[in-house]
Amino acid sequence: MARPRQFDESAALETIVRQFWARGYGATSVRDLEAATGIGMTSLYNAFGGKREVFRSALEHYSERRTRECLREIERLPSPAERIRLFVTHVTEAALGDPDRMGCLVINTAIELGPHDPEIAAIVAGYLAEVETFFRRNFEAAQRAGEADQSVSAADAARAFSALMFGLRVLARTRPHRATMEGAARPLLGLLQSAEATPSSPAGRGDEIRVQKEEQNE
Structure with missing residues (x-):
């Protein structure tokens, strides 16, 4: 029986996203990801695959959290x-x-x-x-x-x-x-053209969505 993972995959992906985001694909090594997440190289490979597969998972996570969630709300x-x-x-x-x-x-x-x-x-x-x-x-x-x-x-x-x-x-x-x-x-x-204001679309609605996105980026 496979052992359950000892880490939060979503939290790990968020950390991985920030590494690739800050440094780019070429300048980020698996050792960098290991150090940033605190997850051993073997566990990273078992969870996501090699560096390329990790990067693809990071891109998908980024797009889901930074773009699709925002668009669904909008x-x-x-x-x-x-x-x-x-x-x-x-x-x-x-x-x-x-x-x-x-x-x-x-x-x-x-x-x-x-x-x-x-x-x-x-x-x-x-x-x-x-x-x-x-x-x-x-x-x-x-x-x-x-x-x-x-x-x-x-x-x-x-x-x-x-x-x-x-x-x-x-x-x-x-x-x-x-x-x-x-x-x-x-x-x-x-x-x-300007649409008539409705109870569900005041300027404050935009502020609410921006706050939600800013909280995700903290």
Whole structure:
């Protein structure tokens, strides 16, 4: 009978995420992961596999905790235009609230490994496609609700919003200035019309989601 694991896998993955996030894939060794988690190399391999498999698990954990959970919460808002605005605000605030300028693990990985690692590039592309799908679905819904410019292709708007999100995380690593980042977002947000305020979508709702995400990052 296999022995039960003597560590919290989710907590270990969070520590592993932070190691790869801070140093990148190439500069992080299995010894670094062992030291950071306090878990022996054999136990790490038994739980996750080799370094590459550990990294893939870390990417999945990061995407689930940092992106998908946020999007699921945002999708509860009744206004599709407000969903888009709130996600843009969330990414902007996350980038500005990044004192170590670590950026986004997925984007960092795309830059570090994407050009020469087709398998990792495909995994990253899948994560980025999830964000683009969110924008396209909600921009189309906003157009149907009269909350978005009807003359703009929803597919093009989704690509533009996605490029903005990823660009903001890169920009914040060198120029984390609010005026610059909000100015970059303003033209695209101008495609959205203001929806009437509803009890479930005041500004405070965005604050609540941002607080939840900030608590996860502590």
